[in-house]
Each structure stands twice: as C-alpha cells, then as structure tokens.
Amino acid sequence: MRPSTRLLYLLAWCGFGLLPWYFTEGMGLASLGWLSGYPFGKGGSALALGLSGAAPWLLPGGAMLLMAGLAWPKQDEQRAASILLLAGAAGFLLFFMQGFAITLRGQGIPWLAALFGGQGAAQAGMGPGALVTIVGMLLLFCHGLAYRGFCRGDVFTCSMIGLLILMIGLFIFFPVVTVLKGALIGEAGRVDPGAFLDRFLDSSIWGLGCLTRDVSCGVAWNTLLLAVLCGAITTLLGLASALLILRTGMPAKWLLRALTVLPIITPPFVIGLALILLFGRTGLVSNFLYEWFDVPRTRWIYGLPGVLLAQVLAFAPIAFLVLIGVVQGISPSLEEASQTLGARRWETFSTVTWPLLRPGIANAFLIGFVESMADFGNPLVLGGNFEVLSTKIFFAVVGAAHNEGQAAVLALVLLSFTLGAFWLQQRWLGKKSYTTLTGKGDAGLPTPLPRRVSWLASATVIPWVILTVVIYVIILTGGFVKSMGRDYTPTLEHFLTGFRIDFSRGLYFEGAAWDSFFTTVKLAAVSAPLTAIVGLLAAYLLKRQTFQGRAALEFSTMLSFAIPGTVIGVAYILAFNVPPIEMTGTGLILVIAFIFRNMPVGVRSGIAGLSQIDKSLDEASATLSARSATTLWRVLLPLLRPALVAALVYSFVRAMTAVSAVIFLVSAEYNLATAYIVGRVEAGEFGLAIAYSSVLIVVMALGIAIIQFGVGERRLGRRTTESGPAPVVAGA
Amino acid sequence: MVQNARRKALTLALAGTALMMVSAAKAQGALVLYCSVQEEWCRPMANAFEKETGIKVSMTRKSSGETYAQIKAEASNPRGDVWWGGTGDPHLQAAEEGLTEAYESPKMAELHDWALRQWKGSQGRTVGIYAGALGFGFNTKQVASRGIPEPKCWADLINPKLKDEVQVADPNSSGTSYTMLATLVQLMGEDKAFDYLKALHKNINQYTKSGAAPAKATSLGETTVGITFMHDMVTMVVNGGPVKVVAPCEGTGYEIGSMSIVKGARNLDNAKKFYDWALTPAAQKLAEEAKSYQVPSNKNVIPPPQSPKLADVKLIDYDFAKYGSSAERKRLLSKWDNEVKKLPK
Structure with missing residues (x-):
C-alpha cells in the first residue's frame, strides 16, 4: 500500500470504530446529551453496536474493512490492488444494502433485512461514522483501480471520479428515480403502463389546436417555443454585450457591466411585477400610450410575450457571463495572423473569431434554453393562459387535482427536451479543438469589431439597457412609495415592517423579515464555494481525464439542471425523509439541493474555459513531475478564474433567489427569503415584497463584489496598447 | 440563527422571568405547526400559543395544496403535528386518505353547525375553524x-x-x-x-x-x-x-377553513392542546387583528365588522362530503x- 492508502484505511476505521454511526436528533457540539452511553446507545460507533448485538447487520461491512487491511504490508501493487478492489466494493455495497434493507419499522426490504439478521428491526438515518466509513470504502476501491493503472495510475483522479459518481448517484439519480417511478404507477397504486400512455399522449400536452383554431396549444409545444426563443435571444444579447465591452471603444462600459449583473441578482417575481406595473393594462407605459397616442390598453403582457421578456431580462446576463470568458480567451494573435494574411475585418471575424466562439455560444444557448424550461416564477406571474411545463407540474402536485402521476409524466417530457438540447449541442460542437490559450507568449492585440457587427451589437443592446434601467427604477422606488401604481406617497413603512432594528434594548432584530434573511445569507454563503468546487472539479475530470463512461457522467451532471425545481423539491422530500439518508427539516438538505441544482453552471463554464487551455500546459506540469492535484491547483485554476467567478456568483445568487426547489424543503427553522417574498406577493403586499427584494439585491451585489475581489482576474500576458512594453510571457 | 441566539441571550440577561419561560418551554416540549393562511395570521397564532402554554412552536407557512402535498410525502415519517388553516377540501382529502388523526375536542359544543358538519363528515379527522x-x-x-x-x-x-x-x-x-x-x-x-x-x-x-x-x-x-x-x-x-x-x-x-392533526404526530399531546386552544374565542379573535375577515367557527366570537355577514349572504346547502x-x-x-x-x- 502507498502511504496515502494507509492514511485512508485508518480514517475508514475511525469512522467505523470511533465516530457515532447514526444521525440522532439534537446532534451537535453545543450539548453532548445525545452521546450518553457512548460507545453504545444512540450515538454509538458501528463497531461497538455491532459487537454488542445491538446492530449486528453492521458487521459484514466491517469484515470487509478488516479484509482490506490484508493489503497493508503488500509491496506488490497488483496483489494489493486485488484485495482493495474486492474488499472496497463489497464493503461499500454491504453498508448501503443494510441501510436500505433496515429502515423504519415495517418498511425497507424485509427479505434482505432477514438476510442481514435484522428482521423486524429498525434503525435511524446514517450519521458521521457511516459517512466516513462508506466514503472510505469507496476510495479504497478507487485506489485499487489506480494501482491497476486506471487514470494513468493517478490516485487523486481516480478518487475524485469515484466521489463524483457517488454524489451524482445519491443526490441526483436516487431522488429523481424516486419521483419518476410515479409516472408508471396508475390510480390503483400499481405499475400500469396503460395509464402512463394515456397521460403521456394527452392532448393537453401535445395538442396542436392553436395552429388552426383559437385554442391554446399543448403545454409541451408552448414550453419548447418559449425555451428556443429565450435561448436564442439571451445568447444574442450576451454575445453582443461581451463583444461591445471587450472589442470596442464604447463609452460607459461600466454601466453595461453593472446592468448585466443586476438582473441576475434580482429575486424572481420582481421583474414580473415590475413588467406588470409598466406594461400591464393599467401600467405606466400603457397609460401613457393611451392618453397621448390613443393606443388601446391591452393585456398583451400576460402570455408568451411577457414571459419571454421577463426571462430574457433575467437570463441574458448568465449568457453574458459565459460568453465574456470565452471572448476574452480568444487569442488575438490568430486574428492578427488572419489580418496579416490580408483578410479584412469582417472576413477575420467570420472565419476566425466566430468559429472560436462556438463553444461559448453553444453553452450560452444551452443555459438559456434550460433556464427557461425550468423557470417557475415568471410564468407564474405573467403566464396568463399560456401554460408551460414547470408551472403545470407544480400545480399538478399542489393544485386542487393532486395528480402526482401526471406531474411525473410532465417531468419526463421536460427532461427529454433538455436532454435533447444537450445532445444537439454536443453534435454541433463535434470533436473540433477550440484551444487558444497556450503556454506560448501571446503578443497580439484584440482586433476591434468590424463596423457592421458593432452597429448590430449596439442596436441589440441599447434597447435592452434602457428597459433594464426603467425596470430597476421601478423596483428601487417601489419599496419607498405606499402602493406602486396607485398611491405614490413616499414612505419607509415597507422597510420598517421587514427590517426594523430596535436599539433601545441593545441590538434587537425586530422586523418580520430578519429570520429568513439571516438564514438565506448563511446558507448561500455555505453552498456557493461548495458548488463551485464540485462544479469545477467535475469539469476538470470530464475535460482533462479519459475514463470509461465519461460521456454518461457529463450527461448526468446536466440532469439536475434539466429538472424543474418543483420536481427536485418533491423528489428530495420523498427520498431523504426516511433512513438511511434522513435530512429533511435540516439546513443540510437545502445546501445539498443548492449544490446539485447549481453545479451544472460551474461544470459548463469550467468546460468552456478548459476547452481553451492547451493540454500542453498540463503536460508541461506533469513532466515537471507535478501530481494532477498540483496541476489543477497551480496551473489550471488560475487560468480558470473567470469560470470560478461565474460558478461562485451563480451559485451564491441562485441560492438566494431559488424558489421552486426550496418551497417544499423550507422548514420552520430554515425559512428562506424567497419563500417569504412569495408569501408577500400572494398576500398582495407588493410594497414589502419589492422592499425585501431591493435589500436582497444590495446584499447580492456586495457578495459578488467580494467574490470578484477575492478570486481576482485572470492575468493573461497580453499587450494592452500599441506602444506598450515588449511582449510579456503568458500564464498567470 | 444568529439573531435568535442573540435574542435569547438578551432576554435571559435582562429578565429573570424570561429564564423561567425558556425552561418552561423546554419542559413543555415542542409543536410543529403547518399553517395555511397568510403569514400575518400564522405568526400571531404561533406566538400567542407559545406565550400561553410555554410550548415551543415551530411554524411553517405554506398554501393548503403545498401542505397537503408535503404531509402526503412525509406520511411514512411525519414531521408535522398540526395542520391549521387553509380551505377545507385538501383537509377532507387528507382525512379520506388516512393522513390525519381523529380527535374530539371538548370545545366542540361552542362551534357553529357548519364547523361540526365538517368534523362529522370526515369521521372526526378535521374541524372547521372559519368560513368564507x-x-x-x-x-x-x-x-x-x-x-x-x-x-x-x-x-x-x-x-x-x-x-x-x-x-x-x-x-x-x-x-x-x-x-x-x-x-x-x-x-x-x-x-x-x-x-x-x-x-x-x-x-x-x-x-x-x-x-x-x-x-x-x-x-x-x-x-x-x-x-x-x-x-x-x-x-x-x-x-x-x-x-x-x-x-x-x-x-x-x-369554504370551511379547517384544522387537522397529522397522523403519527411526534408531539400528539401538544397537538391536541393546540387544537383545543385554536377553537377558543381568544385564539379566533386573532384573525381580525391579522386583517383576515373570515367568519370564525366559535359561536362566542363576534365576527369583525368588515366581514361579509353570512346572514346577509344567500348560502346554498353545500355538500362538502360529496364535492x-x-x-x-x-x-x-x-x-x-x-x-x-x-x-x-
């Protein structure tokens, strides 16, 4: 065994022999009452509980751990590998099987429980001991694989792949399968393919009546149309702004940058509300047009146009964040070479710059498309009679019909759309190389945009900028007037209701919103770095390592993104409310939901960034005998800063603004800001909702500033002016 | 929860009575309340009950449809104790599916007929608390x-x-x-x-x-x-x-806004205490302060003046059991x- 494997082996024993195996209520370091009777009792270790006969079903896994120890003295790596592979896999499976076999009384898998000698027994959810032991067994198995030469013998890579697969399996596949099982279950509660087909082929999903008559089309077509439009428009806007900022001498770039960030940090519902206040039938703009130009007041905003407008406002900035990294990374010397060879600006743009932009475009479109499909807040506020899948699923679960089977079928349709988009994107990018960042110095200057492109870009971006500014004026003033749209008397009442602080008896947070506010900030701050780590690590493994099943893994990282939050929420409750993994009602379930819902953006931006970085950099590092962990940390991560920022910002912001996924997961102790705001909107208190939202906007802006400042910019060795100093060596 | 800890610390330091209240809360145990009316009404209900009994209330506010979906999802390992408020149909549905517990409160005699009919129709599993x-x-x-x-x-x-x-x-x-x-x-x-x-x-x-x-x-x-x-x-x-x-x-x-006890409630005794308390005039008066203008189910409560007078409204004989x-x-x-x-x- 290598030393790292020995350390791991000891850790696994720690989990099995010392740490409390189960998760018990009131567990914490503040009071240790739950530890009474240690190493036996509720907080006991697996070894003690197993040997004392309280939980004998834990012993077979332990025997496997013991067996792995046989590899300890082995000098011959192949012999050690065989033992680790066998013992690791068997132990891992045994621990999981006993967990699922023996859960609450009267549940679980009776025949398997009997096999483990735990017939009729019950056990609590897995705790820290179980976590350490099971992960340890998995990693021992991965080390065995590395000894066998997988991942070029690299232990770190093998282990990370193993961990990633475990996490995706546990936190994406397991809950999703739990809920999708419902699609096949008929009214009687048994598996019924006929009922599935009936639900699946229903005309409310696939009907095409809108083409010929004045009725609405199937909800699947609506969703698809909306998502394609949203993906295309957001990509266009994102690209236009990225090009304007990086490749033109446009004035007031800071304004554009600030504005592209603002919509991301806006809680859902608020843009929809502002659009109603502007363009609704009694909205400001509608009134103006009516009084001055006699344009009749209509309710065009309710339906496809309104939802699309709100989504474009909300998601174009994400496309921008993805694309700005890519545009920045395109090597100017390639463009200079093109011009030296006599190509004109437009020719250079269309034959050099544009093809290099393709991974960015594809990723931005995919994100816009999927975001639109999973969006819940905007269709809820502005949808009118235009139904989309995400809201329909929500109301199939919570509405008066309570039809979970239908919800599962609709979720399946939604899922197939998003996965289809992913597959198309892969085909379009093909196997071409988009590498532009190499170890060689790059002394080129970015080519300015050809004039027609910059005109086109300005023409697209400027109306958008104006609309965004107007909307934010509404949002920011909305909190300070009595009732937006009706009574414009200035007031601080809304802020006081939510955020009053009483200083008379020391610091006392009296306002109604403080509770949810603190919880939200705390959970967002915890989950953002974790999300970024998991996302970028996954991107690195997917892009830089070759292993079997890589495509399948890449596919599954996108899965959670494709599933609407509502389904994830219900799935998490169904999957994690009972042992072996019991965590509903805790903050943990929210953090995990955030990580696995927001991870795909980290993965996508990481992959987009990595496709630009030449592999020779990794190879150079490896030649200098750095391990892959070192290469990742010292070479790739600094070059991936834009991707890191995107992942951190996105997950921080998303954790603060998510609604649909968390609405089932919030509990009395862990209530979130958005759930609170939804309540305010429901109660018609737009003032307080808008006031709370503007507070969140300020907090998120601060958070983003901290992230930007903390991570820093990627420093590429590029000249900035014609008269600049001599070429600088590339790489940060 | 930073501010909670701070709040607790402050009260402890400032008033000796608070100390007694906290320990009383510990002794009395806890109650998990699912509340399906608006926040302004849920919050005072939870606070008032906590003050009166010393039982620590953990309250979650969700619409009745969401709460029903949650109780159903949690059926094998219930988290909630009492589900208070929200329109009667999901309560009846939960009763029909055996997700809630039958209970006869000593306060039943004080209730309007429509509230009792809801209770009888559900075999005692849910009771009317307001009507609109x-x-x-x-x-x-x-x-x-x-x-x-x-x-x-x-x-x-x-x-x-x-x-x-x-x-x-x-x-x-x-x-x-x-x-x-x-x-x-x-x-x-x-x-x-x-x-x-x-x-x-x-x-x-x-x-x-x-x-x-x-x-x-x-x-x-x-x-x-x-x-x-x-x-x-x-x-x-x-x-x-x-x-x-x-x-x-x-x-x-x-509609008859209803209340049910979750089957398998972890704090059944406290759930019953809340149930009894929520039917008292004192508890039902909180609606008016929360700007909720439904008609309360306890006969001894005078409905808020703004409330639509049920006597002036031509009400049909709504068949809740059937529909x-x-x-x-x-x-x-x-x-x-x-x-x-x-x-x-």
Whole structure:
C-alpha cells in the first residue's frame, strides 16, 4: 500500500470504530446529551453496536474493512490492488444494502433485512461514522483501480471520479428515480403502463389546436417555443454585450457591466411585477400610450410575450457571463495572423473569431434554453393562459387535482427536451479543438469589431439597457412609495415592517423579515464555494481525464439542471425523509439541493474555459513531475478564474433567489427569503415584497463584489496598447 | 440563527422571568405547526400559543395544496403535528386518505353547525375553524368607465359587454375555483352550470393559478371583475383599492377553513392542546387583528365588522362530503377541462 492508502484505511476505521454511526436528533457540539452511553446507545460507533448485538447487520461491512487491511504490508501493487478492489466494493455495497434493507419499522426490504439478521428491526438515518466509513470504502476501491493503472495510475483522479459518481448517484439519480417511478404507477397504486400512455399522449400536452383554431396549444409545444426563443435571444444579447465591452471603444462600459449583473441578482417575481406595473393594462407605459397616442390598453403582457421578456431580462446576463470568458480567451494573435494574411475585418471575424466562439455560444444557448424550461416564477406571474411545463407540474402536485402521476409524466417530457438540447449541442460542437490559450507568449492585440457587427451589437443592446434601467427604477422606488401604481406617497413603512432594528434594548432584530434573511445569507454563503468546487472539479475530470463512461457522467451532471425545481423539491422530500439518508427539516438538505441544482453552471463554464487551455500546459506540469492535484491547483485554476467567478456568483445568487426547489424543503427553522417574498406577493403586499427584494439585491451585489475581489482576474500576458512594453510571457 | 441566539441571550440577561419561560418551554416540549393562511395570521397564532402554554412552536407557512402535498410525502415519517388553516377540501382529502388523526375536542359544543358538519363528515379527522363565502368583486373605476350597471348576480357576469373582463383561477390548481365549480353545479344543476361556465369562458381573460390572484388584479384594474372568496376582496377594500364586494343574488357556496392533526404526530399531546386552544374565542379573535375577515367557527366570537355577514349572504346547502371526495372532484375537473377550457374564445 502507498502511504496515502494507509492514511485512508485508518480514517475508514475511525469512522467505523470511533465516530457515532447514526444521525440522532439534537446532534451537535453545543450539548453532548445525545452521546450518553457512548460507545453504545444512540450515538454509538458501528463497531461497538455491532459487537454488542445491538446492530449486528453492521458487521459484514466491517469484515470487509478488516479484509482490506490484508493489503497493508503488500509491496506488490497488483496483489494489493486485488484485495482493495474486492474488499472496497463489497464493503461499500454491504453498508448501503443494510441501510436500505433496515429502515423504519415495517418498511425497507424485509427479505434482505432477514438476510442481514435484522428482521423486524429498525434503525435511524446514517450519521458521521457511516459517512466516513462508506466514503472510505469507496476510495479504497478507487485506489485499487489506480494501482491497476486506471487514470494513468493517478490516485487523486481516480478518487475524485469515484466521489463524483457517488454524489451524482445519491443526490441526483436516487431522488429523481424516486419521483419518476410515479409516472408508471396508475390510480390503483400499481405499475400500469396503460395509464402512463394515456397521460403521456394527452392532448393537453401535445395538442396542436392553436395552429388552426383559437385554442391554446399543448403545454409541451408552448414550453419548447418559449425555451428556443429565450435561448436564442439571451445568447444574442450576451454575445453582443461581451463583444461591445471587450472589442470596442464604447463609452460607459461600466454601466453595461453593472446592468448585466443586476438582473441576475434580482429575486424572481420582481421583474414580473415590475413588467406588470409598466406594461400591464393599467401600467405606466400603457397609460401613457393611451392618453397621448390613443393606443388601446391591452393585456398583451400576460402570455408568451411577457414571459419571454421577463426571462430574457433575467437570463441574458448568465449568457453574458459565459460568453465574456470565452471572448476574452480568444487569442488575438490568430486574428492578427488572419489580418496579416490580408483578410479584412469582417472576413477575420467570420472565419476566425466566430468559429472560436462556438463553444461559448453553444453553452450560452444551452443555459438559456434550460433556464427557461425550468423557470417557475415568471410564468407564474405573467403566464396568463399560456401554460408551460414547470408551472403545470407544480400545480399538478399542489393544485386542487393532486395528480402526482401526471406531474411525473410532465417531468419526463421536460427532461427529454433538455436532454435533447444537450445532445444537439454536443453534435454541433463535434470533436473540433477550440484551444487558444497556450503556454506560448501571446503578443497580439484584440482586433476591434468590424463596423457592421458593432452597429448590430449596439442596436441589440441599447434597447435592452434602457428597459433594464426603467425596470430597476421601478423596483428601487417601489419599496419607498405606499402602493406602486396607485398611491405614490413616499414612505419607509415597507422597510420598517421587514427590517426594523430596535436599539433601545441593545441590538434587537425586530422586523418580520430578519429570520429568513439571516438564514438565506448563511446558507448561500455555505453552498456557493461548495458548488463551485464540485462544479469545477467535475469539469476538470470530464475535460482533462479519459475514463470509461465519461460521456454518461457529463450527461448526468446536466440532469439536475434539466429538472424543474418543483420536481427536485418533491423528489428530495420523498427520498431523504426516511433512513438511511434522513435530512429533511435540516439546513443540510437545502445546501445539498443548492449544490446539485447549481453545479451544472460551474461544470459548463469550467468546460468552456478548459476547452481553451492547451493540454500542453498540463503536460508541461506533469513532466515537471507535478501530481494532477498540483496541476489543477497551480496551473489550471488560475487560468480558470473567470469560470470560478461565474460558478461562485451563480451559485451564491441562485441560492438566494431559488424558489421552486426550496418551497417544499423550507422548514420552520430554515425559512428562506424567497419563500417569504412569495408569501408577500400572494398576500398582495407588493410594497414589502419589492422592499425585501431591493435589500436582497444590495446584499447580492456586495457578495459578488467580494467574490470578484477575492478570486481576482485572470492575468493573461497580453499587450494592452500599441506602444506598450515588449511582449510579456503568458500564464498567470 | 444568529439573531435568535442573540435574542435569547438578551432576554435571559435582562429578565429573570424570561429564564423561567425558556425552561418552561423546554419542559413543555415542542409543536410543529403547518399553517395555511397568510403569514400575518400564522405568526400571531404561533406566538400567542407559545406565550400561553410555554410550548415551543415551530411554524411553517405554506398554501393548503403545498401542505397537503408535503404531509402526503412525509406520511411514512411525519414531521408535522398540526395542520391549521387553509380551505377545507385538501383537509377532507387528507382525512379520506388516512393522513390525519381523529380527535374530539371538548370545545366542540361552542362551534357553529357548519364547523361540526365538517368534523362529522370526515369521521372526526378535521374541524372547521372559519368560513368564507364565495363571491366576486369589481373595480368601480373600470365599471364606471365602461358604462355598464354594477354586476350583482352570477348571471350578470356573462354579459357580452364584459368580454375579456372577468378573471378567476383555474379549478385544477385552485381550491377557490373548484369551490365555484361545485357551487354552480349545486346551484343550477350540472347541465345548466356547464352551459353557464361555457358562456362565462368567453368573458374570462385569464384563468390564474392562485385562487386569490384575481382579487389583486381587480384592485389594480388589470381586470374588471374577479371571482374569489369575499374575504380576499375585503382585504383589497381595506387596503384602499377601488373595489366593491358582491354576494351573488342567486346564492353562493362557501369554504370551511379547517384544522387537522397529522397522523403519527411526534408531539400528539401538544397537538391536541393546540387544537383545543385554536377553537377558543381568544385564539379566533386573532384573525381580525391579522386583517383576515373570515367568519370564525366559535359561536362566542363576534365576527369583525368588515366581514361579509353570512346572514346577509344567500348560502346554498353545500355538500362538502360529496364535492370534497376525490372521485367527484376528478370527474368534474376533467369535464371542465374537456368541455370548457378547450373551447375557443
């Protein structure tokens, strides 16, 4: 065994022999009452509980751990590998099987429980001991694989792949399968393919009546149309702004940058509300047009146009964040070479710059498309009679019909759309190389945009900028007037209701919103770095390592993104409310939901960034005998800063603004800001909702500033002016 | 929770009585409350009960549909103890599926008949805590500018002059709107009710998702007429909206806001204590302070002055057992889907 494997082996024993195996209520370091009777009792270790006969079903896994120890003295790596592979896999499976076999009384898998000698027994959810032991067994198995030469013998890579697969399996596949099982279950509660087909082929999903008559089309077509439009428009806007900022001498770039960030940090519902206040039938703009130009007041905003407008406002900035990294990374010397060879600006743009932009475009479109499909807040506020899948699923679960089977079928349709988009994107990018960042110095200057492109870009971006500014004026003033749209008397009442602080008896947070506010900030701050780590690590493994099943893994990282939050929420409750993994009602379930819902953006931006970085950099590092962990940390991560920022910002912001996924997961102790705001909107208190939202906007802006400042910019060795100093060596 | 800890520390330091209260709370145990009315009402309920009994209340506010879905999802390992508030149908459905526990409170004698009927109909699994009549509201400015008489009856809403001017929720997603569907069927007979709904369909500008949404839209003038529970419209009037609330002249149905104890509740004794307390006049008076204008179920509570007087409203004899059952609900909803919603405008 290598030393790292020995350390791991000891850790696994720690989990099995010392740490409390189960998760018990009131567990914490503040009071240790739950530890009474240690190493036996509720907080006991697996070894003690197993040997004392309280939980004998834990012993077979332990025997496997013991067996792995046989590899300890082995000098011959192949012999050690065989033992680790066998013992690791068997132990891992045994621990999981006993967990699922023996859960609450009267549940679980009776025949398997009997096999483990735990017939009729019950056990609590897995705790820290179980976590350490099971992960340890998995990693021992991965080390065995590395000894066998997988991942070029690299232990770190093998282990990370193993961990990633475990996490995706546990936190994406397991809950999703739990809920999708419902699609096949008929009214009687048994598996019924006929009922599935009936639900699946229903005309409310696939009907095409809108083409010929004045009725609405199937909800699947609506969703698809909306998502394609949203993906295309957001990509266009994102690209236009990225090009304007990086490749033109446009004035007031800071304004554009600030504005592209603002919509991301806006809680859902608020843009929809502002659009109603502007363009609704009694909205400001509608009134103006009516009084001055006699344009009749209509309710065009309710339906496809309104939802699309709100989504474009909300998601174009994400496309921008993805694309700005890519545009920045395109090597100017390639463009200079093109011009030296006599190509004109437009020719250079269309034959050099544009093809290099393709991974960015594809990723931005995919994100816009999927975001639109999973969006819940905007269709809820502005949808009118235009139904989309995400809201329909929500109301199939919570509405008066309570039809979970239908919800599962609709979720399946939604899922197939998003996965289809992913597959198309892969085909379009093909196997071409988009590498532009190499170890060689790059002394080129970015080519300015050809004039027609910059005109086109300005023409697209400027109306958008104006609309965004107007909307934010509404949002920011909305909190300070009595009732937006009706009574414009200035007031601080809304802020006081939510955020009053009483200083008379020391610091006392009296306002109604403080509770949810603190919880939200705390959970967002915890989950953002974790999300970024998991996302970028996954991107690195997917892009830089070759292993079997890589495509399948890449596919599954996108899965959670494709599933609407509502389904994830219900799935998490169904999957994690009972042992072996019991965590509903805790903050943990929210953090995990955030990580696995927001991870795909980290993965996508990481992959987009990595496709630009030449592999020779990794190879150079490896030649200098750095391990892959070192290469990742010292070479790739600094070059991936834009991707890191995107992942951190996105997950921080998303954790603060998510609604649909968390609405089932919030509990009395862990209530979130958005759930609170939804309540305010429901109660018609737009003032307080808008006031709370503007507070969140300020907090998120601060958070983003901290992230930007903390991570820093990627420093590429590029000249900035014609008269600049001599070429600088590339790489940060 | 930083501020909670701070708050606790402060109270401990400042007042010795607080110390006693905290330890009392520990001794009395806890209660997990699922609350399905609006936050302003949930919060004082939880606080008042905590103050009175020393039982620590953990409260989650969610709509009745969401709460029902959650209780169903958690059925194998229940987290909640009491489900308080929200329209009666999901409570009845939970009772029918055995998700809730039967209980007879000593306060039963003080309740109105309609609240007891809810209790008997569910074999004691859920009880009425407030009632609200279905009705509609109209925006006075919009009606005046259109030069039409003020609508007073269901029949007035199919006036062709109100084309695209009526808003109501989709009965598939909202209990409010399902109440309307069931009310009309009971009021007019099924065939005539569907004829009426088809005629009304031409005037509907939007089937909203949430039941109370048309009230806001009416208040803002986004629609001329909104069909909701009357107390939701009253809230808009109290907030200063140009809205007038109407009890339809032909008669109308009503909802019974209900309360149930979750089956397998971890704090069953405390759940029962809350149940008894929530039926007392003192607890039911909190509604008025929270700007909720439903009619309380305890006979000894005087309803708030703004509340629609149930005595003035022509109420039908709503058959909750029949129209609350899953089978009848599914049948009516799919009939509505096929015969009304699919019609061209």
